[in-house]
Amino acid sequence: MNNNIKYRIEFSKTDKMIFIGHLDLLKLFQRTIKRAKLPIGYSWGYNPHQLITFAVPLPLGMSGVGEIMDIQLTHRMGCDEIKDKLNECLPEGILVLQVMELEFGDTSCAAAVAWGDYWVRLDKRYENFEAIINNVLEKKEIYIERTVKKKTKIVDIRPLIRNIWVDDTADVTEFSCNIATGSQGNLKPDALIGYIFSLMGETPNMFKTDILRGTLYTEEEGVLLPLCPGEKFM
Amino acid sequence: MLKEILLQVEKPARYIGNEINMIIKKPEDTDIRFAFCFPDVYEVGMSHLGLQILYYFLNRREDTYCERVFAPWQDMEEKMRERHMPLFALETGDELKKFDFVGFTLQYEMSYTNVVNMLDLAGIPIWSKDRREEDPIIIAGGPCAYNPEPLADIVDMFYIGEGEVSYDELLDIYKENKKKGGTKNDFYEKALGVKGIYIPKYYDVEYNENGTIRSFMPNNEKAPSVIEKVIVKDMDSVFYPDKQMVPLIETVHDRVTLEVFRGCIRGCRFCQAGFVYRPVREKSTGRLTELADRLIENSGHEEISLISLSTGDYRGFKELAEKLTEKYARDNINISLPSLRIDAFSLELMEKVQAVRKSGLTFAPEAGTQRLRDVINKGITEKEILDGCKLAFDGGWTRVKLYFMTGLPTETDEDLMGIVHLSNAIVDKFFEIPKEERKGRPISVTVSSACFVPKPFTPFQWVAQSTVDEFRRKQRYVKTNINRKQVKYNYHEPELSSLEGVMARGDRRCAKLIVRAWELGARFDSWSELFNYDAWLQAFEDTGLSMEFYANRERSYDEILPWDHISIGIGKKFFIDEMERAKKGQITPNCRRQCAHCGAASFGGGVCFE
Numbered sequence: 001m002n003n004n005i006k007y008r009i010e011f012s013k014t015d016k017m018i019f020i021g022h023l024d025l026l027k028l029f030q031r032t033i034k035r036a037k038l039p040i041g042y043s044w045g046y047n048p049h050q051l052i053t054f055a056v057p058l059p060l061g062m063s064g065v066g067e068i069m070d071i072q073l074t075h076r077m078g079c080d081e082i083k084d085k086l087n088e089c090l091p092e093g094i095l096v097l098q099v100m101e102l103e104f105g106d107t108s109c110a111a112a113v114a115w116g117d118y119w120v121r122l123d124k125r126y127e128n129f130e131a132i133i134n135n136v137l138e139k140k141e142i143y144i145e146r147t148v149k150k151k152t153k154i155v156d157i158r159p160l161i162r163n164i165w166v167d168d169t170a171d172v173t174e175f176s177c178n179i180a181t182g183s184q185g186n187l188k189p190d191a192l193i194g195y196i197f198s199l200m201g202e203t204p205n206m207f208k209t210d211i212l213r214g215t216l217y218t219e220e221e222g223v224l225l226p227l228c229p230g231e232k233f234m
Numbered sequence: 235m236l237k238e239i240l241l242q243v244e245k246p247a248r249y250i251g252n253e254i255n256m257i258i259k260k261p262e263d264t265d266i267r268f269a270f271c272f273p274d275v276y277e278v279g280m281s282h283l284g285l286q287i288l289y290y291f292l293n294r295r296e297d298t299y300c301e302r303v304f305a306p307w308q309d310m311e312e313k314m315r316e317r318h319m320p321l322f323a324l325e326t327g328d329e330l331k332k333f334d335f336v337g338f339t340l341q342y343e344m345s346y347t348n349v350v351n352m353l354d355l356a357g358i359p360i361w362s363k364d365r366r367e368e369d370p371i372i373i374a375g376g377p378c379a380y381n382p383e384p385l386a387d388i389v390d391m392f393y394i395g396e397g398e399v400s401y402d403e404l405l406d407i408y409k410e411n412k413k414k415g416g417t418k419n420d421f422y423e424k425a426l427g428v429k430g431i432y433i434p435k436y437y438d439v440e441y442n443e444n445g446t447i448r449s450f451m452p453n454n455e456k457a458p459s460v461i462e463k464v465i466v467k468d469m470d471s472v473f474y475p476d477k478q479m480v481p482l483i484e485t486v487h488d489r490v491t492l493e494v495f496r497g498c499i500r501g502c503r504f505c506q507a508g509f510v511y512r513p514v515r516e517k518s519t520g521r522l523t524e525l526a527d528r529l530i531e532n533s534g535h536e537e538i539s540l541i542s543l544s545t546g547d548y549r550g551f552k553e554l555a556e557k558l559t560e561k562y563a564r565d566n567i568n569i570s571l572p573s574l575r576i577d578a579f580s581l582e583l584m585e586k587v588q589a590v591r592k593s594g595l596t597f598a599p600e601a602g603t604q605r606l607r608d609v610i611n612k613g614i615t616e617k618e619i620l621d622g623c624k625l626a627f628d629g630g631w632t633r634v635k636l637y638f639m640t641g642l643p644t645e646t647d648e649d650l651m652g653i654v655h656l657s658n659a660i661v662d663k664f665f666e667i668p669k670e671e672r673k674g675r676p677i678s679v680t681v682s683s684a685c686f687v688p689k690p691f692t693p694f695q696w697v698a699q700s701t702v703d704e705f706r707r708k709q710r711y712v713k714t715n716i717n718r719k720q721v722k723y724n725y726h727e728p729e730l731s732s733l734e735g736v737m738a739r740g741d742r743r744c745a746k747l748i749v750r751a752w753e754l755g756a757r758f759d760s761w762s763e764l765f766n767y768d769a770w771l772q773a774f775e776d777t778g779l780s781m782e783f784y785a786n787r788e789r790s791y792d793e794i795l796p797w798d799h800i801s802i803g804i805g806k807k808f809f810i811d812e813m814e815r816a817k818k819g820q821i822t823p824n825c826r827r828q829c830a831h832c833g834a835a836s837f838g839g840g841v842c843f844e
């Protein structure tokens with residue numbers, strides 16, 4: 001038990017910053033918090049570390065505009081002050097969008113996160129893409145092979161897909177989806193794209209595919225609530 | 235396109251810049267664009283203090299924008315060549331051709347193929363003579379520039395000495411010349427008057443039939459016959475950045491670095507750094523504590539490293555160490571103290587500042603017997619090492635690392651056996667501790683032996699280096715004789731050290747060799763997984779140069795050495811005396827014990843006037 005005050009931070013990771021991985025991002029925030037002189041709380045023990053938790057790592061190469069982390073401070077500070085201080089010290093490409101104070105006893109973001117919005121821009125235009133997606137959404141079960149920790153399993157990913165929307169107006173195919181995200185159940189957008197392409201009999205060019213993660217949600221009695229609700233200024 | 239490439243290479247953050255404390259300027263608002271090139275991979279270059287200092291030093295000028303460039307790793311080079319993408323600077327992403335200066339820092343000889351590769355990737359002609367008016371000026375500095383000759387046909391101008399001294403003058407001249415519409419040659423001729431600047435094309439070399447140098451003469455009346463190194467006199471007033479770039483990915487050293495002093499009082503006879511950075515010049519404790527605060531504040535790092543060639547020799551060491559520990563221990567900030575001699579005080583200190591890391595203790599006896607240690611003037615005795623170990627074992631350390639060299643002048647098999655004896659003696663010291671107190675902790679002694687490379691501007695600059703076969707035999711000899719299971723033996727590749735030996739004492743003809751080896755695929759030679767010895771052997775064959783001539787030949791005192799036109803302030807006479815003393819096993823006391831009148835007092839500062 002401690003008397004720390006918990007804050008939830010929503011931030012974006014875009015542009016050049018998509019090329020740093022999760023552990024490096026953690027380090028960057030640790031240093032930024034020090035430079036910003038926030039009264040960060042530390043864990044106990046031999047090797048104390050700053051009390052920071054991320055909702056769910058963002059894979060290298062992906063942009064995110066609704067990334068979430070929780071931090072604990074030893075003293076209360078204004079949410080806007082935290083935001084401004086961090087933004088002053090962050091490099092271009094990472095921007096704190098909003099900060100909110102959590103209630104005592106709120107679930108941590110890592111435990112709460114359940115769903116995420118993703119936006120995908122493929123390398124070119126694919127004909128009949130909408131029909132393929134409708135077909136996917138009509139299925140009751142979708143079994144694919146997944147490799148977790150070097151073990152291959154056959155799993156049903158249909159329950160991990162809430163929705164997919166195709167945008168057929170642009171000159172390259174784009175779609176958005178709301179899929180399971182987090183430790184309770186997770187579907188990687190890469191895996192979803194791979195599955196869709198297998199239906200088309202093609203392999204996707206992932207190096208030319210842009211993926212952006214949007215809002216992260218928690219689920220309460222079947223309703224999705226953003227982990228960090230509120231106004232954000234981008 | 236860049237994104238597509240970056241998603242396909244290892245550690246893409248090597249190529250994006252954007253670090254905390256990176257300098258952002260509009261190139262069009264400046265007069266001079268300077269590309270600071272580190273001819274090795276990003277993580278190595280970014281851990282280098284000299285880069286951090288010079289980056290901020292140059293960027294403190296409003297008229298100059300200094301950006302960084304590192305050697306792209308193999309995978310990236312492949313992609314760049316596939317797509318004809320020129321080498322670019324991290325800050326703006328602009329290609330090197332757009333710069334006024336492309337400056338290389340030469341930290342080790344085996345990075346020379348990377349220099350060539352980077353020029354080529356930038357689309358800049360490799361040979362100085364092939365460059366046109368619109369190409370950037372290639373300038374190089376750093377410790378290897380003290381023998382500039384192997385790169386003399388590649389690099390346009392060398393900077394001999396410490397960057398803070400002459401760069402302002404040089405850049406002012408450049409800017410004025412550019413404004414007036416002067417040519418590169420106009421600039422070069424004016425630059426001949428700047429202290430520490432060496433422009434190879436204004437000097438001609440002639441060779442004797444046996445391959446040695448017959449004469450080395452200026453061919454321009456403004457070219458000085460001897461180029462003297464430039465050094466900072468007062469370390470307190472000289473510029474030092476109050477921040478450091480903080481990389482976005484893990485690098486070799488993730489910490490802020492505080493330079494405590496330059497130079498070394500010790501005078502180990504194999505050590506080039508110990509001579510070229512003479513005399514010792516210290517920063518005051520007050521200045522250091524002030525800098526430490528600002529660096530930590532501005533970087534967010536949780537570790538600060540006090541560096542120098544031998545930090546324990548700092549006169550204010552105790553005071554500084556105590557001040558910093560007191561201040562930072564509570565704040566979760568580690569203090570790292572590389573190059574410390576192990577004694578009661580330093581152990582106590584390490585205990586305080588590195589509480590959790592009782593990993594390894596390091597000693598560098600360099601040679602196995604007292605006789606040979608006297609020859610190389612390494613002032614450390616077996617008793618000191620054993621006493622240090624005893625203290626360390628009592629304090630809970632159980633891993634000891636020992637650094638040695640093989641192939642030192644006058645070395646015999648007895649000296650090699652000395653390595654074995656010393657390691658065993660350390661193990662025995664450990665077992666002197668009563669069993670109950672050892673608590674089952676295992677002891678390990680790691681012996682690392684490097685291959686001795688004779689370097690210019692040392693008393694050993696004339697000696698023959700051991701051949702690859704000799705090194706191998708010596709390593710095998712030590713290895714076979716190590717008979718305790720607690721002792722582990724590591725050794726360096728003699729092939730690499732031999733090539734280093736060639737480059738270290740090479741002359742102008744060696745450029746052909748470097749370029750040929752590069753053509754045959756040599757890159758990142760100091761990375762054992764990429765080292766391509768066959769390419770080098772082929773390059774010797776193709777160029778008709780001989781490894782034996784450069785590495786394994788003993789020179790006479792009267793031979794003209796390729797670096798004789800460079801002066802570090804210490805005369806040949808001193809080195810000859812030192813070499814003779816070495817042969818007799820006579821030690822020379824350190825600068826603080828008794829001045830040996832090496833000549834460095836002529837710089838008018840530092841330890842010589844303490």
Ligand code: SF4
Pocket residue numbers: 512513514824825826828829830831832833834835841842
């Ligand atoms: S002149 Fe004397 S004190 Fe100065 S560097 Fe040389 S030996 Fe040391």
